[in-house]
Amino acid sequence: MKTDSQLQQDVSAELKWEPSVYAARIGVAAKNGVVTLAGQVDSYSEKWNAERAALRVTGVKALTTELKVHLTSLSKRTDADIAEAAENVLEWTSSLPAGAIKVMVESGWVTLTGAVDWQYQRQAATDSVRFLMGVTGVSDQISIKPSVTATAVKSDIEAALKRTSIADAKKISVAVDGSDVTLSGWVHSWDERATATNSAWGTPGVRNVIDEMTLSY
Known part of the structure; x- marks a missing residue:
């Protein structure tokens, strides 16, 4: 297991390696596996x-920003200009x-609302506006329409986990x-x-995923 000093050095190195981040202006602290970027x-x-880069580092248990x-x-752009650009890209x-x-x-903070059928559609919406000029933050309040029974959802998720590259999918419990789906149990990495x-x-039908999984390095 990495020490906090090693973890701080590794996160700092990953930020320097990430070309889209100016790492010289970002401070990194680590305590008990929890990394803080400031x-x-x-x-x-x-x-x-920067947040995604930090989470790529093995040993990071949690991240605060x-x-x-x-x-x-x-x-800088006016809120009206940002709203127009966001509507166009969506x-x-x-x-x-x-x-x-x-x-x-x-004040540059974009809030998205509405309803879609799939999580990938909700992700596409946030991805579309995240990189617009003038945006200072994004709040995702988009809901997903339910369409199937809880029993079918549980069965589909468990089958999907078995098909993935997770080392031991049996260690993940689905409720x-x-x-609403709650995932608990153990995983070996952020990936x-x-x-x-x-x-x-x-x-299909999942509107909320609650992540209660624990990282086990």
Whole structure:
């Protein structure tokens, strides 16, 4: 198991390796496997990329972010301009039903609402607006329409887990309450954790996935 000092060094190195992040302005602290990022970034996309880079590092149990988005004068846009750009990009996103997503912008922070049939559609919506110029944050309040029974959801997720590259899918428990899915048990990496949650989200009728899985390095 890595010491906090080793973990801090590895996360710092990963940030320096990530070309979309200006690592010199980001401080890294580690305590008991929990990593904290602090500092200033020029865009929400840079913040998001820094967080993803930190989570790639083996040994990171949890991540807290104190990164502040400080837009340069060239990057600033009015809320009206951001809203218009977001509506346009959502309209041109082929995986989204026309008019399914509503946009609200306040001080550069984009809030998405509406309802779609699948998690991948909700992910496509947030991915579409995350990298727009002037955006300081994104709140995903898009819901997923239920369409199947809880028994079918549980069976589909368990089958999906067995098909994935997870080392021991039997260590992951699936509980279904209506259209809410809770995953618990053990995984060996953040990649396995993401694979498990993506398998749950990929099941028709799932509106919410609660991740109670524990990392076991």
